[in-house]
Amino acid sequence: MSDADGAWVSLFSGGKDSSWALYRAIERGLPVERLVTVHPEGDSYMYHVPATDLTALAAESLGIELIDVEPEDFGAEAAVDSSSQGDDELEPLEAALADLDRELPGGVAGVTAGAVESEYQTSRIRGMCDRLGCDLFAPLWRQDPRELADAMLDAGFEITIVQVAAHGLDESWLGRTLDREAIADLEALHEDYGVHILGEGGEFETFVVDGPHMDRRIDLAYETEWDGTRGRLRITDARLA
Incomplete structure (x- = not known):
């Protein structure tokens, strides 16, 4: 869906891990053109929850356009277990990235993520990137x-x-x-x-x-x-x- 010259998108909560992944991507020279913040309602198996409403200020300071994925983008059906909830929570994020892939010149070349040790999160994000045909940059993964x-x-x-x-x-x-x-x-x-x-x-x-x-x-x-x-x-x- 994308080519090597496409844009990069940072999965961004404003927390230290996603911020570090973004920072390392910028250091590497990856062209990060969008931040995507998911705003889940209540507890989440997939996403950082607190203070995500502050990401607009962070985006302004960073000078990168922010895309918000709001609670109404999530399905109304309650998931019965953590696995299905994680999959359900991923759907609006994947839809937002697919929209960006169509909108951005060259599509979405890759996604940054701040996962450190969670196989639960990382496997789902990696699978999403595979479906979207883009790369994953996860510089914190399995680091000390x-x-x-x-x-x-x-x-x-x-x-x-x-x-x-x-x-x-x-x-x-x-x-x-x-x-x-x-x-x-x-x-x-x-x-x-x-x-x-x-x-x-x-x-x-x-x-x-x-x-x-x-x-x-x-x-x-x-x-x-x-x-x-x-x-x-x-x-x-x-x-x-």
Whole structure:
């Protein structure tokens, strides 16, 4: 469906993993011409959920056009298990990419994805790319978590934790910057509780507020919501600095 000279599309949530995949693609010289953000309703097996409404600001800072896939694009039928839900959730994304393949000069040459260890997500995205006839660029896949964290920080990423849901992560982690001190604390929590230092098991979610590929930093104002075991940031204001 596409040729080698086509455009690249970044699957983008604003979190650290999809942002790192985008950054590495730009570093490699891949022509990323669109960001695609999926906005699922409720919990999702396939997608990063919190703070996806902030991706419009991130796209403006990045200077790349954003395509939103909204909840109404998802089927009304509830999936009966995680496998079928993942497949159902993929359909509106695949439809959006197929539309872009028809619209963009040269079609969609490839897709970037921020998967680290999830075979569940990666196998579905890889299958989607095969059906669309495009390449997949997943630079985080099966990489060492600590080395990835260090690389993000070395590059100048500023990463804010926007949601936590794991033993050992209390309300003080909400709004915390994922810096080297936080990484060291996460390594200790990994030893005590099995917390993944990149939050790959859903232990925490992030949003990248600044990085070398962004023209302007995103300033956040927020309140914390905590139920005793898990919590999230409720963003009250967000703007480009």
